[in-house]
Amino acid sequence: MTRRRLLLEDALLPSGWAQGVVLEIESGWIRAVQPGGSPEGCERVPGIALPGMPNLHSHTFQRAMAGLAEIRGPGEDSFWTWRNVMYGFLGRLTPEDVQAVAAQAMVEMLEGGFTALTEFHYLHHDPAGRPYDNPAEMGARVAAAAGETGIGLTLLPVLYTYGGFGAQPATSGQARFLHGVDGYARLLEASAAAIAPLEDPALGMAPHSLRAVAPEGLRAMLDIRSEGPVHIHVAEQMREVEDCLAWSGQRPVAWLLSHTPVDPRWCLVHATHMDPSEVEGLARTGAVAGLCPITEANLGDGVFEAPAFLAAGGRFGVGSDSNVEIAAPGELRMLEYSQRLARRGRNLLASAPGASTGRSLYESALAGGAQAAGRRIGRIEPGHRADLVVLDRTHPSLALAEGDGWLDTLTFSAGPAAVDTVIVGGRSVVTGGRHHRREEIAGRYRAAMAGLAG
Template structure:
């Protein structure tokens, strides 16, 4: 057992000082507020529960910055997607692992301690399955093992190129499975993560445009009680195409035709009408928001105020990994709502409430639900995942309590992070991952070959 004492910590009931934590087998066995320091290892600073990252495609970290050149026409998600298809054409399994490890390392340094990896790169560059159909899932698991990242692996089911059974394009050939091969892939993914500590495997039908209705039901059934994640209503064109195909908007169709409940995470859900906002909230599903990526792609702005007013749940993810920062995602979410509504402190729910704390605690709860793991709280039975802020950082040194969170989210950002623990083990010290040099060197070597 590891016995810690935290100078200051955010517990489910609020801030506490001199918090004793007993860690056993990676989980919190007991919490002792106002504990004696005798026989305990001191963790100096301000300790927060680690934030879950509920949506990422780690391989896209390698293409960050490659799609920032203006094209001959209006650039959009759909033109960005063509850049992505060209980039992934040359990725080998070694490259996938190197890029994933680098992205996970940056996530840990940036305040995320658990990841839901929406993994849709399955086959070789010609679209042929590897001898082990779960080869690339195994590379994601290996990256999580190396970095210490807590993992929920979501193998993606992708079967068609557009609504109504359109044939896949050449750029999509590395993603494609039928239901039978997907079942084998899922079994393989479960084998690959079996050696990881506390890993979870869920399912991820990619989107309504990539999955036939009859296949959707079969894939969801494979999840059992595990997480179900899906891209939904990210783009206006997607909404228009879904209306042309079905006569319904994407979220409305999904709520009417699938058993959407607490297991589900609806990624982006950018374009909603009022009934869809209420429907998501009533279902108990989590809205999976990726504000930095959504801004980078020009997706639009989520109906955050109405969703919160309806009692909806949300978490945040880093998606395309154009910039990796847990506080940055929360700040971008709040700022998008300020721009939309021309107001300030929009997502705090009541007068006198700290916006930083409101965002952080809500994203903890929603993220933990979406990942299907006991994380996101400094409480007995939860994984011992902590982010420790530097109490001497200039933006934190003269404040306390909720002001620490406001300064972390809106001012200092990831620069305030000193130490990160996953399952009670330090994986980041002095703001740097303990294996940064090795992971960085392998990433640089891979990128030098890919981008030649």
């Protein structure tokens, strides 16, 4: 049993900012939080301690193609042309490559202020679409990367059966993703074994999208497992909305809400294109909207209806999705900036007049991300994992900041450069802004990229 007793100079607790906080940690869990407690026997942690941010949506393998889809094509580029580039790229990835890429992405997540990852994992088979001997071979590689980097993990094996609405046949580019419901049940069982060696892992399910899973498959999948998170891509693109209307007569979120028992277990990823009734309906379910603002901007998806959703009591978290850029404060900044550009205003997502936009965004994303991960994270509070991000108070951008101003400056100015120390499950994994295994993992990543280029 490992114990640590930390003295935090300043910390963001559920009750607000506190100084001189003694944190007692046992086997990775916070056992006691004592503002103004006795510093005797404590390790001093200088700086500004925040609850670690959960990353609620990622495809780690896509880190390997970041920056490779920015060449203009002969026609109009879109999400759909980007997807074709992605299909071509992933055809070369081996299990060893997937582990090397996932580890690199996770190092960047930890250095960028994320302490937990919910991995939406749909790359299952070999390049010809044949299952590996271990159905969860690729998921086991993601779990191994989490183990070596120290990030907390919720693994979401993905059910992907068809190529489009109405059970259209899958394309050759989707061959590595495909399962029927029986195969998916075996995948879940193998995935549970793959994550078992990790500390405090979680397992959920993910129907890829309404394009990729037919109604009967969705119902059968939900019967397999009655606990844990359920995530789904929905309403990311207008073409998806139009195709869903043609197939069912309903928009994607409306169809999901009227045919599926969406509740707080669920995370609807993107949900970019909703009409007012869908916004209200999703908020009422207590499900989380999984927003990935940097990726959504990169792909030209559109702008989420954040003000209306929050006014209706909606919950959200943020994720790094395609991992074209990995930064927790960057996702929050892009979320607010997208609203400012669309609505030509400022501080649109602050919780109330006089409220800090940075703190409003940060605390909302903590709560939504923790809910979507299905883990007790996102709070410096007894009974939660000891996941902390500690800012360097000597960073120049923080010179005039104090209290909520630290979060405003982190979000809108300093970004990950202000991150000094990261602790996950009570263990320090980043010090001085650098992951402890950064060079080793980056070397393996570079070797994998060289092999892919050869």
